[in-house]
Amino acid sequence: MSNKAARNLFIFGSLFFFVIFLGMTYDTLGNLDKRAPEITDEVDAGKHVWHKYxxxxxxxxxxxxxxxxxxxxxxxxxxxxxxxxxFLMDPKAVNPAAAMPKFGITADEADKLLAFLDWSSKVDTNGWPPKPILAVAAGVAGQELSAGEKVYRAHGCSDCHIISGIGGTSGPDLTHVGAKRDRAWLIGHFKDPDDYVKDSAMPKVEAPEADIEKLADYMLTLK
Incomplete structure (x- = not known):
């Protein structure tokens, strides 16, 4: 290849890829605003609380x-x-093992901070952060899930609770809950946790009666 041909290849090749770069940049900027919901006054106030603490x-x-x-x-x-x-207002009252200290966040500040965090949860991040791979609970590998286990997973109970080392630690360990509670207590607790555990942070299980019973039956197997 002659020097002239090499020079032309370099010049036109650079221009070609520069045009592609401009096109991709334009497309990204055009879609950027669509990937995040509107920033309201409450969200903005929550961002200030985020910085305050x-x-x-x-x-x-x-x-x-x-x-x-x-x-x-x-x-x-x-x-x-x-x-x-x-949890934001008093971490250790919700989870005694929590490492987060009590900062004195008020109820109003907590609401504003949650508005900001809820906004961030709705931002399209192309699947980031990746969801953790949920391992199959010990002893059931390769087996079909029971009806109660399906309810447990469908309601995301493992985000807060742990069974046989699998799950979150925000709520109590349920590995042996079947040896500690009876069916009536479990069903009542799922329907209204605060009636059974004072100042419980657990929400009501919003599910049909049949599903709540299936969930309780699954809990009773955990001994």
């Missing part, structure tokens, strides 16, 4: 921040807002 000093959001505590970009999809509000 330096939440990013321990947590990440959209991958930015410190890695001492969980990522919060999709937290309202994983935890009930009632639970989150109580």
């Amino acid at each position: 330096d939440c990013i000093g321990c947590h990440t959001i959209f991958g930015n921040g410190s890695y001492f505590a969980p990522e919060l970009a999709k937290i309202t999809e994983k935890k009930p807002k009632g639970y989150l509000k109580k």
Whole structure:
């Protein structure tokens, strides 16, 4: 190849890829606003609460921040807002093992912060952060799930509870709950947790009676 041909290849090749780059940039900017919901006054106020208590000093959001505590970009999809509000105001009252201290966050500030976190949960992040791979509970690998286990998974109970080392730690360990509670207690607790555990942060299980009974029957097998 002659020097002239090489020079032309370099020039026109660079121009070609530069045009592609401009086109991709234009497309990205055109779709960027569509990936996030409207920022309301309440969301903006919640962002101020986020900064006031330096939440990013321990947590990440959209991958930015410190890695001492969980990522919060999709937290309202994983935890009930009632639970989150109580936890923000007094973490150890909800979970005695919580590492987060009590900052003195008021009920109004908690509502505003949850509005901001709910907004972040609705931002289209192309599937990030990735959902954890849920391992199959010990002893049931390769077996069909029971009706109660299907209800347990459908309602995301494992986001807060742990069974045989699998699940979240926000709520009590359920590995041996069948040896501690009877069927009537479990059904009543699912319908209205606060009637059975004072100041419970657990939300009511919004499900048909038949599903609640199936869930209770599954809990009774955990001994």
